[in-house]
Amino acid sequence: MTDHPTSPVSRPAVPTTGAAVPTAGAAQGDVTRLTAAATAAAIAAGELSAVEATRAALERIAKVDDTVHAFLHVDAEGALAAAGRIDQRRAAGEPLGPLAGVPLALKDVLATRGMPTTCGSRILEGWQAPYDATVVTRLRAADVVLLGKVNMDEFAMGSSTENSAYGPTRNPWDTTRIPGGSSGGSAAAVAAFEAPLAIGTDTGGSIRQPAAVCGLVGVKPTYGAVSRYGLVAFSSSLDQAGPLARTVTDAALLHAAIAGHDPLDSTSVDVPVPSVVAAAARRDVRGVRVGVVRELSGEGYDPGVQAAFAAAVDTLTDLGAEIVEVSCPHFTYAMPAYYLIAPSECSSNLARFDAMRFGLRIGDDGQAGAEEVMSRTREAGFGPEVKRRIILGTYALSSGYYDAYYGQAQKVRTLISRDFAAAYEQVDVLISPTTPTPAFPIGAKVDDPVAMYLSDLCTIPSNLAGGPAMSLPVGLTDGLPVGLQIMAPTFADDRLYLVGGALEAALDDRRGHPLLDEAPAL
Amino acid sequence: MSTAAPASALPSYDDVIARYEPVIGLETHVELGTVSKMFCGCATAFGAEPNTQVCPVCLGLPGSLPVVNEAAVRFAVLIGLALHCDIAPWCRFARKNYFYPDMPKNFQISQYDEPLCTDGYLDVEVDGEIHRVGITRVHMEEDTGKSLHVGGSTGRIHGATHSLVDYNRAGIPLVEIVTEPDVRSPEVARAYVDELRELIRALGVSDVRMEQGSLRCDANVSLRRRPAPGEPDAPFGTRTETKNLNSLRSVERAVRYEISRQSVLLDDGERIIQETRHFDESVGRTSSGRSKEEATDYRYFPEPDLTPLALSAEYVDELRASLPELPAARRVRLIAEHGYSARDLVDMRNAGVLDLVEQTVAAGAANPVAARKWWLNELARRAADAAVAPADLVITPADVARITVLIAGGELTDALARKVIDGVLAGEGTPDEVVSGRGLAIVADDGALTAAVDAAIAGAPDIAEKVRGGKLNAVGPLVGAVMKAMKGQADPAGIRALLLERLGVS
Numbered sequence A: 001m002t003d004h005p006t007s008p009v010s011r012p013a014v015p016t017t018g019a020a021v022p023t024a025g026a027a028q029g030d031v032t033r034l035t036a037a038a039t040a041a042a043i044a045a046g047e048l049s050a051v052e053a054t055r056a057a058l059e060r061i062a063k064v065d066d067t068v069h070a071f072l073h074v075d076a077e078g079a080l081a082a083a084g085r086i087d088q089r090r091a092a093g094e095p096l097g098p099l100a101g102v103p104l105a106l107k108d109v110l111a112t113r114g115m116p117t118t119c120g121s122r123i124l125e126g127w128q129a130p131y132d133a134t135v136v137t138r139l140r141a142a143d144v145v146l147l148g149k150v151n152m153d154e155f156a157m158g159s160s161t162e163n164s165a166y167g168p169t170r171n172p173w174d175t176t177r178i179p180g181g182s183s184g185g186s187a188a189a190v191a192a193f194e195a196p197l198a199i200g201t202d203t204g205g206s207i208r209q210p211a212a213v214c215g216l217v218g219v220k221p222t223y224g225a226v227s228r229y230g231l232v233a234f235s236s237s238l239d240q241a242g243p244l245a246r247t248v249t250d251a252a253l254l255h256a257a258i259a260g261h262d263p264l265d266s267t268s269v270d271v272p273v274p275s276v277v278a279a280a281a282r283r284d285v286r287g288v289r290v291g292v293v294r295e296l297s298g299e300g301y302d303p304g305v306q307a308a309f310a311a312a313v314d315t316l317t318d319l320g321a322e323i324v325e326v327s328c329p330h331f332t333y334a335m336p337a338y339y340l341i342a343p344s345e346c347s348s349n350l351a352r353f354d355a356m357r358f359g360l361r362i363g364d365d366g367q368a369g370a371e372e373v374m375s376r377t378r379e380a381g382f383g384p385e386v387k388r389r390i391i392l393g394t395y396a397l398s399s400g401y402y403d404a405y406y407g408q409a410q411k412v413r414t415l416i417s418r419d420f421a422a423a424y425e426q427v428d429v430l431i432s433p434t435t436p437t438p439a440f441p442i443g444a445k446v447d448d449p450v451a452m453y454l455s456d457l458c459t460i461p462s463n464l465a466g467g468p469a470m471s472l473p474v475g476l477t478d479g480l481p482v483g484l485q486i487m488a489p490t491f492a493d494d495r496l497y498l499v500g501g502a503l504e505a506a507l508d509d510r511r512g513h514p515l516l517d518e519a520p521a522l
Numbered sequence B: 001m002s003t004a005a006p007a008s009a010l011p012s013y014d015d016v017i018a019r020y021e022p023v024i025g026l027e028t029h030v031e032l033g034t035v036s037k038m039f040c041g042c043a044t045a046f047g048a049e050p051n052t053q054v055c056p057v058c059l060g061l062p063g064s065l066p067v068v069n070e071a072a073v074r075f076a077v078l079i080g081l082a083l084h085c086d087i088a089p090w091c092r093f094a095r096k097n098y099f100y101p102d103m104p105k106n107f108q109i110s111q112y113d114e115p116l117c118t119d120g121y122l123d124v125e126v127d128g129e130i131h132r133v134g135i136t137r138v139h140m141e142e143d144t145g146k147s148l149h150v151g152g153s154t155g156r157i158h159g160a161t162h163s164l165v166d167y168n169r170a171g172i173p174l175v176e177i178v179t180e181p182d183v184r185s186p187e188v189a190r191a192y193v194d195e196l197r198e199l200i201r202a203l204g205v206s207d208v209r210m211e212q213g214s215l216r217c218d219a220n221v222s223l224r225r226r227p228a229p230g231e232p233d234a235p236f237g238t239r240t241e242t243k244n245l246n247s248l249r250s251v252e253r254a255v256r257y258e259i260s261r262q263s264v265l266l267d268d269g270e271r272i273i274q275e276t277r278h279f280d281e282s283v284g285r286t287s288s289g290r291s292k293e294e295a296t297d298y299r300y301f302p303e304p305d306l307t308p309l310a311l312s313a314e315y316v317d318e319l320r321a322s323l324p325e326l327p328a329a330r331r332v333r334l335i336a337e338h339g340y341s342a343r344d345l346v347d348m349r350n351a352g353v354l355d356l357v358e359q360t361v362a363a364g365a366a367n368p369v370a371a372r373k374w375w376l377n378e379l380a381r382r383a384a385d386a387a388v389a390p391a392d393l394v395i396t397p398a399d400v401a402r403i404t405v406l407i408a409g410g411e412l413t414d415a416l417a418r419k420v421i422d423g424v425l426a427g428e429g430t431p432d433e434v435v436s437g438r439g440l441a442i443v444a445d446d447g448a449l450t451a452a453v454d455a456a457i458a459g460a461p462d463i464a465e466k467v468r469g470g471k472l473n474a475v476g477p478l479v480g481a482v483m484k485a486m487k488g489q490a491d492p493a494g495i496r497a498l499l500l501e502r503l504g505v506s
């Protein structure tokens, strides 16, 4: 699939009026290469305007997105208008948020006023949500500039973004390869310097796996830490929105902006958000007990991935962390349990796409009954992976099979939570490779769903148990990024940033530059 | 598939009952009278323009999430407590999955194997006999939207050219109250629904208007052969479920019809098909809906968007303590305190005046019988004439209490009291204001009255002679003449006494 003739992508020409970028001071050089923290600091200091930062991002999108295809919708007008208002408020001396003026790419699974929300599906083509997801409300309140909506596997089901109805997204490190998924558009946009920040969602690894294969930091916060209101549900008990960024600090800033209790989401938890930004800056892991999960290594793990992972473990040792090997025996069952729970919930969550109130409607010829219209719309509107999971989930929940499938999977979930609890009695965090392999070529696994599912082998346990987890770039294998996963107990999201921040600093120091600088020019 | 036998061919009901024992269970859906919906903040007012009380949540828009309405939980617990149920310290919502255009999410948030209330009962009285109906469970769920089928002749989906859906009702909180198969007759089935309705009305948690659908009833009916003396009970037969009965009369008629219909099949050696049936009020028959074989598999699973409901013992105890007096206890008290009969209570309740009578007694009525009499007869009639509920009449229980006191004190006759009521209803003020305003007080002034008495005696000397001769009952026409002269503003007993006195026979 090299072209996407039915793509709804709208990329208006970037207005060229106004000051050219970059400007002086901290913003010297290419503004799009700045971290979110540096962009925000430059805007706060008056060295860079939000409009300039936004325009730079839009120009970058115009330049590279035909190749990368991260964006499904670019809202240049809205983004520039929002940036203009932020500049005015800064000029008026009004207080602004820590990410004020920083451009961001939104995964197209979050309901967003004024933009389409397609979930990468034909069935929602052209649908405009009449409300903002809570994450979007918080981003707007934090003065973040929303550039547009980015590509994803349809309804977040997939690990490669090849399941989007609007064509695949490409990995900026190697455009013949997948950017991971389902938040592949989010990862590719940040890795291609189209935006310093992106929001992704993670049901079984959909933030961490794309972050890993695109050389980014990606975090799945504790389940319940970030509101799911307006996040179009794939699997309600697993879905969680979180940040993708180029640095641990940037991820922490975005994490802090979106986390917190939301009365509109009953599963949102009313506990204080841990100090993730401070933890990212501490850079001291002496005495921190780090457990290496025995079950997440060995056969099936690419040697290059293993080597980069081992080198990172050595670095942690050098930094004064205590490395312990830990066994989590039930992690072996995480994948089968996930592939019962997630499809079961999705079979119910996706029932509402029925042509009655919104979205696609096929076959309404004045003769067909409602049932036939529903059926023809769903047949035409859902892609094969979505159908596969709906059928799987419908079967798993059906009378007589519930106990054997869904019920049993829930028991596995409890056992995995107990494995985590036992491990955290010995250690402060757990680590593993994020993915068994680096990015694979586009098309390589489309005909083998199970091989594709293995991409999420290491990430699924955290979704099942609810704890937070981060993927962090730790090196390259054959020129492709390798991610290390850090997992922490529920509501100890700050530990991810503590360990991640220290490891990132040490690796960048040794390398002399951020890993992403080694990505080939697009 | 066997279809409904024509009503004329049905055997006599008494004959059926002699051979078969009906086994009846009832499932009742009650819309709770909360201000907002079950899982969102939308209003619940009845009769609003279609699709004006909706939001992303109750429309099931992508990404929206439910949040439980605490008031609905409170109301459901009150119902459970009033039905003597156990209240679960921990329970969950579940998704009931099926596709239907008026179901926004194509699943209904309900409760499945973990209901809020279990194991209660309701005592029902029929002809002086108490029947205890076991309550299996009371659970919470959300209502669906409402389909309107346009273009057909019947308003039903058959023959319609298109359908419209009003989602105002979608997400209104419901409780479903399920009984044990304890009911044995159509009369008890009807009385159960009636008593349940009274109970819920007394709790103030629903307006329980069957005609508006805020209380709907499904009846499960099966038959089994009556055992010969000394034999054990036969096992339950196959049941049918007749859906959406929307009046007490329909409950009784539909159950009665099902009993007769099933008896014909059983007599013919046919089997009863487990199915849902619909009751057609116009012909008084049930007809087949979908059979169990083709029934939906609802694929229930715990609702992942909601956390479990964990009610503390203190919360439940507080609600238990807040329960108002329930209808059964109230009936016992009113019979004991006010001397009403069970029949009186039924009459007063059916006339919608029971509360008013009780308030009238509390406001100092001359006696409970007078309070009952005036509300049940005169005022209920006036309300019916004005097409309003008795409670909506301008006259207050305190007004009625005052009128009964004036009558008992000899200051008003019944006829005058009706004129006072006219005045109060016409907005002329309190009874005392109307009495003085219209000059309705009985004339106690001896001058005018004595003159009228003397004139009456003088005008009918033959009658006067009879009375003097000891025929005291002959005084009637003279009383009438005086009353006429006094334009009714006199006390007949007083006139009679005065006449007899003047005739020298007192």
Ligand SMILES: [Zn+2]
Pocket: B037, B040, B041, B042, B053, B054, B055, B056, B057, B058, B059, B171
């Ligand atoms: Zn609503």
